[in-house]
Amino acid sequence: MTTLIGPAGFASPVSTKRIKHCRLLGIELFATVALAVSLMIAATAVSIGVARAQAFANFHYGDRAPVAVALIVGAVMVGVGGLSAIAIGERSPPD
Secondary structure (H helix, E strand, O other), X not given: OOOOOOOOOOOOOOOOHHHHHHHHHHHHHHHXXXXXXXXXXXXXXXXXXXXXXXXXXXXXXXXXXXXXXXXXHHHHHHHHHHHHHHHXXXXXXXX
C-alpha cells in the first residue's frame, strides 16, 4: 500500500505559495490583456458603426436631447465604475 506523504483532501496539488502566486499573476495578466483587446475591438466596431450611420452629420439641424441623454448615461456608468474601483481598492487581497 502507498503511504501518504502530505495531507489528504480536496485541496489543490500545488502546495507552495510561490507557485500559487505565479499562477495567479499569470491568470490576472491574461485576463487584463484579453479585456484590453476586447475593448479595442468594441471601440473599433462602434466607431465604424457611427461612421457608416453618419450619426453626427446632421447634428446642428436636429434635436440635441438624444445626445444629452447619452452623455448622462455615460456619466452614470463612469461614476458607478469609479465607485466600484474605490470599493474594491479597500478590500484586502486573498491569501
